[in-house]
Amino acid sequence: MTGDPLRRPLDDVWYCVGESRLVRPGRLAAVAVGDEAIVVGREESGALFALRDRCPHRGMALSAGKLVEGALVCPFHGWRFAPDGRCTAIPALARRDEAQFGSVRLPRFAVAERAGLIWVATGETGAAPPIPELTFEPCGQLVEILEVEASYDLVALSFVDPAHVAYVHDLWWWRPSKTLKEKVKHFAPSPFGFTMTSHTAKTASLAYRLLGAVPQVEIEFRLPGVRLERIDAGRRQIANYTFASPLPNGRTALINAMYWNWPLLNAFKPLGRRLMRQFLGQDRDVLQIAQRGLDRKPAMVLMGESDVQSQWYFSLKREFLRARAAGEAFANPLEPRELRWRS
Ligand code: FES
Ligand SMILES: [Fe+2]
Structure with a gap:
């Protein structure tokens, strides 16, 4: 891994680590943000917590343990931890007051849940940019997560790379026409990123035309690696959200979450999943x-x-990186701009 912070994934920002259903009440799950192994637990109340997945005693993965009466119990020697990371019991101690286990504490991470996904930040508070939200009430969702043996930057760049589409995603249902056409797109700065302002997709792909009405499409990109595509066809709305999350050893998770409010689409979920896998697999292979x-x-x-x-x-x-190092607010360096390309 390179030492240049510009080439590393940003620290202490929100990253998606999986679907909500990964952690049922009373259960634990092992996730990772970069090289940090994290145990995410859900209390019976539904509340989530996230702690370093490494027992301070002898390094055991706490995600292999259990939640017992609200405490995380290490499977090696039974040390217990509260959801805030404090060690609350060491069962092998004959005389409790002989050891200062009250000072033993696991690092704790900010954790949140939005639109059926779990997000973790590697600090305690979870810093800006904000976690993506949905702008409508969905009646269905489809989430696919792929591991890519490629750097965070390379995966995030694929979200804002119009020129790869014609070569990598040459699918009949996505690009019925084989010729490259000149496109003119308008961009404006938006919080921690930029937005391709809503336009009418006239020569839309088959996938869009199935919506019936001519859709308005808005695509927002924001740090650290978040692409939010919102398709609005009258009352029918679709959100296609794509995220990159850093994994151990320089690998990256490519996450695609699609939401809709049109009940008919629920019937096409199995087909949609196959197409989504095919599409994401094309990105993974080339990356x-x-x-x-x-x-x-x-x-x-x-x-x-x-x-x-x-x-x-x-x-x-x-x-x-500059703003954080200087302790200043992020000042978006971008200006509104029109871009032309052939795709
Ligand atoms: S390694 Fe966890 S209790 Fe010993
Ligand atoms: Fe792609």
């Missing part, structure tokens, strides 16, 4: 091969207006 090239030589040549959003990604990240 993994590109990563091997970047491992040999990490430089990228970003050229022309189809790569401006990629330049913006690094500008936003640079400003985020």
Whole structure:
């Protein structure tokens, strides 16, 4: 891993670590944010907590333990921890007051739940940028999570890379036409990122046309690696949210969560899942091969207006790091701009 902070995933920001159903009441789950192993638990009340998944005694994974009467119990020697990370009991002690176990504490992480997903930040508070929200009440959702052997940046850049679509996602249902067309898109800065302002998708793909009405589409990108596509066709609304989350050993989770408020779409969920896997798998396969090239030589040549959003990604990240180091508020460095490319 490189020492340049600009090339590492941002620290102490919210990352999606999985679906809500990963952790049922009274249960634990092992997740990771970068090289930090984290145990997420859900109390019987439904409240979540997140702690370092490493027992301070002899390093055991606490996610392999149990929640007993609201306490996390290590499976090795039974040390107990409260959801706030305090050690509350060491069963092997003959005389309790002989050891100062009250001072033993697991690092605790901020954890939150939104739209059926669990988010963790590697600090205690969970800093800005905010966790993505839904703008409507969904009647269905579809979530796919893939592991990609590629850096955080490479995966996040694929969210703002219009030029790869024609080559990587050459699917009949997504791109019925084989020719590249010139596109003009309008962008404006938005909190911690930028938004491609709502436009009418006239020559929309088959997938969009199935919606009936001509949809309005808005695509927002924000740090650390969050792409929010909102499709609005009258009363019918679809949100297609894509996130990158750092995993151990420089790998990255590619997460796609789709939500809709049109009950008919629930019938197409099995088909939708297959198509989503196919689509994300195309990204994964190409990103993994590109990563091997970047491992040999990490430089990228970003050229022309189809790569401006990629330049913006690094500008936003640079400003985020600067602001945090200086203890100042993030000041979005972007200006409204029109971009033209062929895709
Ligand atoms: S390793 Fe956890 S109690 Fe010993
Ligand atoms: Fe892609």
